Amino acid sequence: MAVMVGKGAMTNSIEELAGTDLLLVAGSNTTEAHPVISLRMKRAVRNGAKLIVIDPRKTELTKWATRHLRIKIGTDIPLFNALAHVMIKEDLIDRDYVDNRTEGFDELAKHIELYTPDLAAEICGIPAEEIIATAREYAAANGKAAICYTLGITEHSCGSHNVQSVANLGMLGGNFGKPNAGVNPLRGQNNVQGASDSGALPTDLPGYQKIERPGVREKFEKAWNAELPKRRGITKITAMDQMLRGRVKGVYIMGENTVVSDPNTNHAQAALEATEFIVVQDIFMTDTAKLADVVLPAATFAESDGTFANSERRVQRVRPAIKPVGESRTDVNILLDLMARFNIDQNLQSASDAWDEMRQLSPLFGGISYERLDNEGGIQWPCPTEDHPGTQYLHKDEMDSGLPGYFAPVDHIPPAEQTDSEYPLVLTTGRRRSTYHTGTQTGRASGFELLVPSELAEINSYDAEQLELKDGQTVTVSSRRGSVEVPIKITDRSPHGTIFMSFAFPELTQTNRLTSDAYDFITETPEFKACAVRIDKIESSTTAT
Amino acid sequence: MVTEVKNKLNVEVNGIEIGCGTESRVLDAIRAAGFDVPTLCYDERIGPQGTCRMCLVDVEVDGQKQQVAACTAFSSEAMKVETHSDSITEYRKTILELLLSETASPANCPKCLSFKKCELHTAAEEYGAKWDAFPSLVVREKAVDDNPFIQRDYDYCISCFRCTNVCNDWEQAAAITVEGRGQENSIASYFNNKLLDSPCTFCGQCINTCPTGALTDKKITGKTKADNIERTKTVCPYCGVGCGIHLLTEDGKLKGTEPDFSAPSRGSLCVKGQFASWEFVKSEERLKYPLIKENGAFRRASWDEALDLITERFTSFRDEDGPDSLVCWSSARSVTEANYLMQKFARIGIGTNNIDNCSRT
Numbered sequence: 001m002a003v004m005v006g007k008g009a010m011t012n013s014i015e016e017l018a019g020t021d022l023l024l025v026a027g028s029n030t031t032e033a034h035p036v037i038s039l040r041m042k043r044a045v046r047n048g049a050k051l052i053v054i055d056p057r058k059t060e061l062t063k064w065a066t067r068h069l070r071i072k073i074g075t076d077i078p079l080f081n082a083l084a085h086v087m088i089k090e091d092l093i094d095r096d097y098v099d100n101r102t103e104g105f106d107e108l109a110k111h112i113e114l115y116t117p118d119l120a121a122e123i124c125g126i127p128a129e130e131i132i133a134t135a136r137e138y139a140a141a142n143g144k145a146a147i148c149y150t151l152g153i154t155e156h157s158c159g160s161h162n163v164q165s166v167a168n169l170g171m172l173g174g175n176f177g178k179p180n181a182g183v184n185p186l187r188g189q190n191n192v193q194g195a196s197d198s199g200a201l202p203t204d205l206p207g208y209q210k211i212e213r214p215g216v217r218e219k220f221e222k223a224w225n226a227e228l229p230k231r232r233g234i235t236k237i238t239a240m241d242q243m244l245r246g247r248v249k250g251v252y253i254m255g256e257n258t259v260v261s262d263p264n265t266n267h268a269q270a271a272l273e274a275t276e277f278i279v280v281q282d283i284f285m286t287d288t289a290k291l292a293d294v295v296l297p298a299a300t301f302a303e304s305d306g307t308f309a310n311s312e313r314r315v316q317r318v319r320p321a322i323k324p325v326g327e328s329r330t331d332v333n334i335l336l337d338l339m340a341r342f343n344i345d346q347n348l349q350s351a352s353d354a355w356d357e358m359r360q361l362s363p364l365f366g367g368i369s370y371e372r373l374d375n376e377g378g379i380q381w382p383c384p385t386e387d388h389p390g391t392q393y394l395h396k397d398e399m400d401s402g403l404p405g406y407f408a409p410v411d412h413i414p415p416a417e418q419t420d421s422e423y424p425l426v427l428t429t430g431r432r433r434s435t436y437h438t439g440t441q442t443g444r445a446s447g448f449e450l451l452v453p454s455e456l457a458e459i460n461s462y463d464a465e466q467l468e469l470k471d472g473q474t475v476t477v478s479s480r481r482g483s484v485e486v487p488i489k490i491t492d493r494s495p496h497g498t499i500f501m502s503f504a505f506p507e508l509t510q511t512n513r514l515t516s517d518a519y520d521f522i523t524e525t526p527e528f529k530a531c532a533v534r535i536d537k538i539e540s541s542t543t544a545t
Numbered sequence: 546m547v548t549e550v551k552n553k554l555n556v557e558v559n560g561i562e563i564g565c566g567t568e569s570r571v572l573d574a575i576r577a578a579g580f581d582v583p584t585l586c587y588d589e590r591i592g593p594q595g596t597c598r599m600c601l602v603d604v605e606v607d608g609q610k611q612q613v614a615a616c617t618a619f620s621s622e623a624m625k626v627e628t629h630s631d632s633i634t635e636y637r638k639t640i641l642e643l644l645l646s647e648t649a650s651p652a653n654c655p656k657c658l659s660f661k662k663c664e665l666h667t668a669a670e671e672y673g674a675k676w677d678a679f680p681s682l683v684v685r686e687k688a689v690d691d692n693p694f695i696q697r698d699y700d701y702c703i704s705c706f707r708c709t710n711v712c713n714d715w716e717q718a719a720a721i722t723v724e725g726r727g728q729e730n731s732i733a734s735y736f737n738n739k740l741l742d743s744p745c746t747f748c749g750q751c752i753n754t755c756p757t758g759a760l761t762d763k764k765i766t767g768k769t770k771a772d773n774i775e776r777t778k779t780v781c782p783y784c785g786v787g788c789g790i791h792l793l794t795e796d797g798k799l800k801g802t803e804p805d806f807s808a809p810s811r812g813s814l815c816v817k818g819q820f821a822s823w824e825f826v827k828s829e830e831r832l833k834y835p836l837i838k839e840n841g842a843f844r845r846a847s848w849d850e851a852l853d854l855i856t857e858r859f860t861s862f863r864d865e866d867g868p869d870s871l872v873c874w875s876s877a878r879s880v881t882e883a884n885y886l887m888q889k890f891a892r893i894g895i896g897t898n899n900i901d902n903c904s905r906t
């Protein structure tokens with residue numbers, strides 16, 4: 001997304017989804033991962049909008065769908081290319097938009113000539129007529145069709161290509177720069193957006209200002225009164241490889257249960273074990289914290305002052321309701337203390353000071369002051385000046401970057417890990433509504449154990465029959481990297497050949513021990529969604545749990 | 546929805562002139578003018594039902610006087626509204642007394658006691674309505690439901706149906722319905738009346754719209770004193786939707802949450818925001834002081850000790866192995882300001898661009 005049309009944020013606003021004519025929801029189990037967004041989607045359906053869901057599994061949302069494309073895992077690109085193919089072939093594209101606002105159309109048209117509905121049907125396992133019908137419906141909702149996608153689509157090893165093929169479709173349909181439309185990645189954790197906005201990225205300074213772009217580094221050097229490193233940094237995934245090679249001596253980890261939430265737990269654990277000095281700043285003794293040399297007790301959101309930015313680029317105030325428990329301190333206070341020890345020359349005392357410094361250096365948030373947030377509520381960036389109202393949807397008069405939207409032809413890359421006779425099943429992972437990421441938070445709220453009693457592997461009845469498995473039976477699920485024991489649940493939510501597990505109960509089963517460490521070669525998004533596994537019965541254990 | 550408000554109509558409310566949009570209801574004009582009437586069956590997110598009749602007001606249009614339900618009637622040009630005439634005030638008091646006669650004693654109302662004064666009892670107090678003005682008709686029984694989140698106490702239900710409407714039309718879960726007729730009716734869930742076995746998502750929207758103590762949050766009910774509760778406006782810590790919440794505290798201790806209806810999420814929450822956004826904060830397992838590992842085991846340390854050790858080790862790696870031998874990972878759960886400081890620390894404290902967050906996962 002960042003490559004082509006923006007900054008990895010939703011182009012439009014959550015509330016606008018209720019007013020679309022058509023919603024194309026790809027790889028997003030929204031009712032579970034973003035329940036409140038799914039309410040807006042359901043409202044759209046009740047208002048007469050079409051809802052097309054692209055998901056291998058039956059989900060709560062597919063019950064609301066006017067069309068469910070049960071795609072084979074990892075084949076999003078051929079599908080999106082074929083949709084574009086049909087739109088171009090049948091001349092259903094928004095000519096005006098394509099001519100005036102984009103570049104690269106001819107190359108795209110040529111490139112996707114190959115992706116006929118028949119070819120896509122074969123790769124994706126969706127009937128060609130359904131693909132044609134989807135393209136027509138999407139085109140018919142010209143200017144009022146919104147595409148939403150989440151991890152399902154970015155967590156594959158061809159994740160960023162997927163995103164490009166989605167954006168291609170958005171541009172062909174003229175669905176940028178208009179309300180109730182756009183291309184909308186739904187972010188996972190509460191402040192993924194804010195973390196990226198702040199410049200906690202190896203290539204970008206605050207506000208997505210590229211380190212390597214002329215003038216940028218100089219501007220920050222002047223403001224911070226210090227020299228800045230020139231070479232771009234390494235991502236978390238690369239860093240883990242470097243750790244295994246002994247090239248990383250120390251790591252400072254703030255509030256992430258790296259070991260449990262990384263796609264290949266064994267790999268993450270080994271990487272950290274190979275690192276000489278580890279600092280973990282967190283609220284609980286997580287599996288990652290256990291590996292640390294120094295553990296710093298951090299405060300939670302309920303004890304902290306600052307801002308979160310949500311999926312729709314809205315900066316909102318976070319306010320402390322209580323004092324930090326015990327001797328714990330807010331992340332901001334800990335870092336200010338540490339920075340003083342490194343003789344960093346700055347006059348910052350609080351979250352508010354840090355925010356003011358950040359917004360002065362990044363035009364994207366320039367006009368968002370705490371005072372305004374207190375008076376007006378959340379404000380959506382871009383918001384360059386204090387008299388700017390904020391931006392409900394992006395790319396209104398031109399692409400936010402000032403450049404035309406660029407069509408990027410992309411090809412199908414099969415999932416990195418293929419099934420074979422030894423590992424014949426595909427494991428896909430995801431979230432459940434009542435559990436959150438690695439369960440360190442919901443795991444500690446009473447009553448939640450009743451909602452999803454323990455980790456289960458969901459398996460299709462056909463596969464269960466083939467393997468002679470009973471509902472509730474505990475089995476071993478193994479991949480090429482590890483294995484876990486888990487009870488199964490027989491359900492037709494999962495298609496043949498695919499089993500589903502979530503990664504929320506680290507104490508019980510470590511789903512991520514199984515997932516593949518192949519990763520997206522552009523943004524290095526871990527490939528959570530697909531890996532090859534096998535299921536084995538555990539002898540003498542057929543008890544239901 | 547983000548709608549443009551065109552100030553097109555001029556309405557007079559209790560003698561105060563107010564401009565309002567052509568589509569606005571009389572209730573909107575009343576509130577815009579700074580007045581209010583009780584609205585026991587109304588939730589702005591699902592629109593008016595016009596059944597409780599508490600919002601009845603006197604209006605005059607073109608010299609014609611009439612009484613309308615403010616929640617359903619539209620405003621019109623030069624309309625004059627009177628919200629508290631003697632006869633209407635008396636009328637509201639009577640309806641309230643009838644409603645009170647169908648409910649259990651205000652002195653035991655689970656919402657008023659633990660959370661905040663409920664709408665019914667707020668209105669009763671305002672209009673001086675007495676609980677025992679009419680013979681009591683309380684016949685309903687408490688629902689037997691062992692779910693850990695929602696308490697249903699039919700003795701306080703006034704059959705406004707806000708909960709069933711919110712559940713069907715806003716949360717779209719269709720978990721609850723009205724069962725039985727008249728005085729015998731109750732809010733029930735399908736099948737065996739247990740919410741855990743129904744399509745209920747435990748979003749808590751029904752609790753939050755309920756104008757009485759009929760539906761309450763089990764985690765708070767009976768455990769707090771409403772008068773002592775303070776509210777802090779903040780944001781749910783779970784997902785990227787960023788719903789607005791209030792954290793509820795009593796004597797500096799966290800007690801629960803409620804939705805922030807003024808936030809863009811308009812009061813929506815899911816089960817995590819409603820029921821899980823605060824207990825982890827109070828968990829006994831929270832880390833309470835810095836720890837340093839020595840010979841494979843952690844020991845308690847002071848902040849100075851811990852931060853000094855980090856400074857010493859990091860500076861020596863930086864100076865001997867070069868700044869790129871160190872990496873920092875910041876957190877997509879922490880505030881943006883902490884992320885900002887983390888990247889600044891990596892870049893000028895250590896001197897490396899090896900800073901990343903987990904937005905890739």
Ligand code: SF4
Nearest residue numbers: 712745746748749751
């Ligand atoms: S908690 Fe939500 S889903 Fe459950 S009954 Fe109440 S409104 Fe319906």
Ligand code: SF4
Nearest residue numbers: 781783788814815818
């Ligand atoms: S209440 Fe639910 S949907 Fe809203 S931010 Fe919290 S977790 Fe997300």
Ligand code: FES
Nearest residue numbers: 586595597598616
């Ligand atoms: S609020 Fe208007 S009739 Fe109930």
